[in-house]
Amino acid sequence: MDDTPVLELTDLRVRFDSPDGPVEAVRGVSLHVARGETVAVVGESGSGKSQMMMGAMGLLAANGCADGSARYHGRELVGMPKTALDRIRGRHVTMIFQEPMTSLDPLYRIERQIAEPLMVHGRLSRRAARARALELLELVQIPRAAARMQAYPHELSGGQRQRVMIAMALANDPDLLIADEPTTALDVTIQAEILSLLADLQQRLGMAILFITHDLGIVEAFADRVYVMRAGRMVEEGATAQVFAAPARTYTRMLLDAEPEGRKAPVDASAPVLLAGQNVNVTFGGGVGGFLTPETPELKAVQDVSLTLQRGQTLGIVGESGSGKSTLGRALLRLLPSTGRIQFEGTEISVLDRRAMRPHRKQLQMVFQDPYGSLSPRLTVGEIVTEGLLVHAPEIGAEERDAAAVRALQEVDLDPAVRNRFPHEFSGGQRQRIAIARALVLTPDVIVLDEPTSALDRSVQKQVIALLRDLQTRHGMSYLFISHDLSVVQAISDSVMVMKDGCIVEAGPTAEVFSTPRTDYTRRLMRAAFDLSAVLAERAA
């Protein structure tokens, strides 16, 4: 049997032309993937791990160019004419991507999208391709596959879409499947399902998998060998077990240690209750259809949720996407219409109108998930941070406001000199610090943090969590910490609520819920998040 690697990159470089001159995204990397092997490339965002594969497969943006060597079974891919490359792409080497929302064409049915590569490469007739597409959908375990063939991508959930992508990838029995962050956009339980599906299919079909990810938990559970990439270069490679047990480089060690750490002690039972919700309900839609207006189905996003938040407490709200956790956070701040009672420091705020609510807003602040979308691109950092003061402290002058911005930026460990710059000049982590400074400047009692670390790299996440914890001890604030990431919630909150389909499934002190979960649902979440290897092993057995 021939033992040339399925894929071998040698000194591969990727360069992008930008208005400020060429940018080197990949600076000479080498790797190899043997037949049937699972190899992971791990690195933080911007390390060039995706562009490396795009470069090898001729999928770079128009301003990008690759040189060096990328060989598939010894055949050079860099510089190969497009028609020749098209006989390899989608036939022998297939890819699945991070964004299951956008990677499928929204305008065509699933059936057609799976059948297309079959017809192009396999020369199957339309009929044969469709029959094979159905087999593939069954292979990736999509429920009611026959009916799903006629669905459009937007009618499927994220997990199902990723299964469709996997079906496309397997269609022509490839030698190599390149998976670029295939589970990053999915919930942990769905992630575990997709990964075990991939592991299972690999065992049966014997292709090699090149897995690109930032998540070390996945690497440990899934890959035979691992490459660590940083700033366009490989810094370390080796067998997974070996690299995880004894990383040779400080960078690898830093990545491995980036798991958020620390635990928060519960607050004293006598601490005053700041925010309380009683039987909070949020319902969307439910419009009765008339002749001119269509009927809209009712969706109960939050059902009968009651909770209390004491001074200094951090209440973590965990749940999968669509569980209603963000909606609950917004309803508690009266940013969404809801029923039920909401009290803040003894005042019933659920009955106040917008105007009467305004003075309380100073005490109730929010930090959002997406640090790119939640800062106005046309205001300077200083203006963003102090905008709230214009409403809540209109009496103070420009100089005092500027001083407040300096103080708030110092609190979040940013250089106050940055306040004259614009948000696009900052990284994700820095932007999230700016968003926190914007909340802090009003000295609030309660901050609702809606997935504040989800868009950040692990190492940055760790820093932001340390900062949040530090600010809490300094100012005695209470946090409502909404997240789907259990390890983050475990590190920052002293009590936790698990939500599913708008209801609370389980609630209690963090240590207790994490060590002895009482419901099946919570147990399933925990296993998928903390014990991926066990889930995969169980599946294989």
Add this chain to the structure above:
Amino acid sequence: MLRYVLRRLLGAIPTLFLIVTGAFFLIRIAPGGPFDRERTLEPTVMENLNRIFQLDKPLWEQYLHYLGNLARGDFGPSFIYRDFTVAELLAAGLPVSMTLGSLALLTALLLGGLLGCIAALYQNSWIDYAVIATATFGITVPNFVLAPLLALIFGVWLSWLPAGGWNGGTPANMVLPVIALALPQVAVVARLIRGSMIEALRADHVRTARAYGLPTRMVVVTHALRSACLPAVSYLGPAAAALLTGSIVIEQIFGLPGIGRYFVTGALNRDYTLVMGTVVVIAVFVVLFNLIVDILYAALDPRVRYD
């Protein structure tokens, strides 16, 4: 879907009512009347005329009278083109305008779409710059400059095509007016398609298509172009309505018997019923084409639903 169309058509009635009401009173606010421009008439003749056309009644009564007639499909008599009703004038002119307009629309779509795609595929190359420069030129040159130039060059100097006239709708007579009507639209469509095509070519699902080795033709036509069409489709509603209801400039320059000229001549002569007739026709076209666009949009994009 049928319910949706019905709902939209019913919803259009108040819109049309508002337009008719607004137009009715606006034209009456303008000073003068339909018979002022003729040789000074005997006061008795004037009175008679006013009585025949019911212009002596109070304005609100005339308004109700007009609404009543309109509801029965009667646009009333023209004040200036004696012996013709407005309906007869429109029935004679509308086919001409619609023929020219639909040909121009088709040209704009095909040529503009093609140019836009080519420009997007060769983004930032000389081809792209050439298309964009031509398109900008096409948008900036007004049709009252373009039309006489076309007539002069191809009609008078080269004598390839008739410089004007309708001649019962002979194809040769249509070429120049259609080109003059279409060129600005070609430019707009080319720019629109280029912009959305560039975006579509960068979309994740197009990357997927390339990653699966689909031939370029399939990547571009099947996966990129269809989503790139969507913005152009929404532009087409108002554009089609404007093209099909004729253009005063083109009709005057080429001497064509369309309805575009009625709008302006009617307004200048205070031919109240004729103005109202053209307003109603244009409004109906705008409403209708917006509806067609919405249906087309839903047919192209399965994410859009009828509600």
